[in-house]
Amino acid sequence: MAITSANQLELLQTAEAVAREKMIEPELVIEAMEDSLARAAKSRYGAEMDIRVKIDRKTGNATFTRVRTVVEDDAVENYQAQLTVDQARPYLDNPQVGDVIVDQVPPVELGRIAAQSAKQVILQRVREAERDRQYEEFKDRAGTIINGVVKREEYGNIIVDVGRGEAILRRNEKIGRESYRPNDRIRAYVKDVRRESRGPQIFLSRTDPQFMAELFKMEVPEIYDGIIEIKAVARDPGSRAKIAVISYDNSIDPVGACVGMRGSRVQAVVGELQGEKIDIIPWNEDQATFLVNALQPAEVSKVVFDEEANKIEVVVPDEQLSLAIGRRGQNVRLASQLTGMDIDILTEEEESKRRQAEFNARTALFMEALDLDEFFAQLLVAEGFTDLEEVAYVDLDELLSIEGVDEGTAAELQARARDVLEARTKAALENARALGAEDSLIEFEGLTPQMVEALAKDGVKTLEDFATCADWELAGGWTTVNGQRVKDEGLLEPFDVSLEEAQTLVMTARVQLGWVDPTELEGDAEEAETADDQEAGA
Secondary structure, eight states, X not given: OBOOHHHHHHHHHHHHHHHHHHTSOHHHHHHHHHHHXXXXXXXXXXXXXXXXXXXXXXXXXXXXXEEEEEOOGGGOOOTTTEEOHHHHTTTOSSOOTTOEEEEEOOOOBOOHHHHHHHHHHHHHHHHHHHHHHHHHHHGGXXXXXXXXXXXXXETTEEEEEOSSSEEEEOGGGSOTTOOOOTTOEEEEEEEEEEEETTEEEEEEESSSHHHHHHHHHHHXXXXXXXXXXXXXXXXXXXXXXXXXXXXXSTTSXXXXXXXXXXXXXXXXXXXXXXXXXEEEEEOOSSHHHHHHHHTTTSOOSEEEEETTTTEEEEEEOGGGHHHHHOGGGHHHHHHHHHHTSEEEEEEHHHHHHHHHHHHHHHHHHHHHHHTXXXXXXXXXXXXTOOSHHHHHHSOHHHHHTSTTOOHHHHHHHHHHHHHHHHHHHHHHHHHHHHTTOOHHHHTSTTOOHHHHHHHHHTTOOSHHHHHTSOHHHHHOEEEEETTEEEEXXXXXXXXXXOHHHHHHHHHHHHHHTTSXXXXXXXXHHHHHHHHHHHHHHO
16 A cells, blocks of 8 residues: 555545544544554664654645654664764754754555554554543443443343443342343443453442442432432342431431332332332431431340440340341341441340349459458449459549448458459469569560460560560451451450550550660651641541
8 A cells, every 4th residue: 555645535534434433533543544654664664763654634645754863972872763963963053962853755655464564553543542432431430320231141241231332240240130131221330440451341230239329319309419318328139228318408307208209219219129128217426326227127225335346235125136137137237237337136135134144243253352241242333343443443432422331441442452452463473474474574664464464374475575466466356257257355455455555555665675766656646646637627
């Protein structure tokens, strides 16, 4: 193929036809043609040359030029595309480093192989432009609902035509045992859009909780307008779901607005989700109230928080236990997803037995340690005393507030408690030394003899051993294994050492040993404080 006047206009016509077919800019196709012609020219004149082609956008004329750049004498690497200042003098009046010399060269004749190579270059550039166009179009649609037509099924995955591209609905993103045939219309949630070497990948989902939230936004104008907000969503796809909503207009009931007249709005969503039952729950800032709402239709007697473990204990009447748990634990599982906390459900009888066991254990502790009769020990427990430290170091007035306790009795109680604690401390210290605990650990500020004893029993006997511990190894924590939260017991957890306190102790030990520069810690603390202030201001 030669670039002659006979086919000059064909270049522009071809570019426009390809651009129209692929729905991309004609300029991109012309640039691809220029690149392909330049490569063909290099194969004719030499690969070392810098050959450039410019196609006139009006006439289709292709101009071939050779470009050479003026460089320093010792910087010449390619003699075909670079030249020194002296070599440039015949071409330029006053050549300077960085100047460019452009010479026109004759157009090339494209043989069969060169023409085929040029065609491949153009097709490749067109494909890249098409992929970029698809990615730019769909990247901002992530998090929205899209309509499409089923094209085919591949290994259980559904390929969906979404207009200017294809999307994939994986089999684990389908509701239950949904099946689709070619040309079926489908509505799905755009979960992710990724740029990959084979083109943009659009991933759809019908099981994502946000799919249901977006459906409600389409059906309920108040949600779309921002009067009602969806605060949380939990789903067991195809079976049951819970959605928490709040209204910012006191005159509008958020639950009623989502249900609609005779259930019309919620039924539209249920129909799209293959009959999935939906519980619409009023959201509340008070976690206890919100949890009670989330466990509907079960009735809740009491809610007990364990904020450190991010856990909630819920007490329900005996006859409400199965309803609160739900079929195969569905109700409590969805309530847990909705609130973001682990939920333990106890019946009133189970909770009563546990409280009685704790009461008896504390009573026995006071009877044995303080040499008290059962009645007086029970009186202490009933007044809220849980351990010897509270009795020993509480303000004397709190003991005097107990009916029948005078100053002499209160002083005697505290003396006995302190004697027992001192004896225990002495025994713990001796036992720690016997286990091999060194003075560096025993004398470390922040650790009691009982803590040192517990550490020594686990092999932590020196300050160096302690400094290598992780904060969660000391304070304990929770790990998610196969979707279940598993408790990690901490060495100092029985002593109510929090994660932050454990971290402080470990870092102090590392500074004391010279492993960490204290100035770095101060800088980190200042940065964290600044970040907290900025977040609070935002």
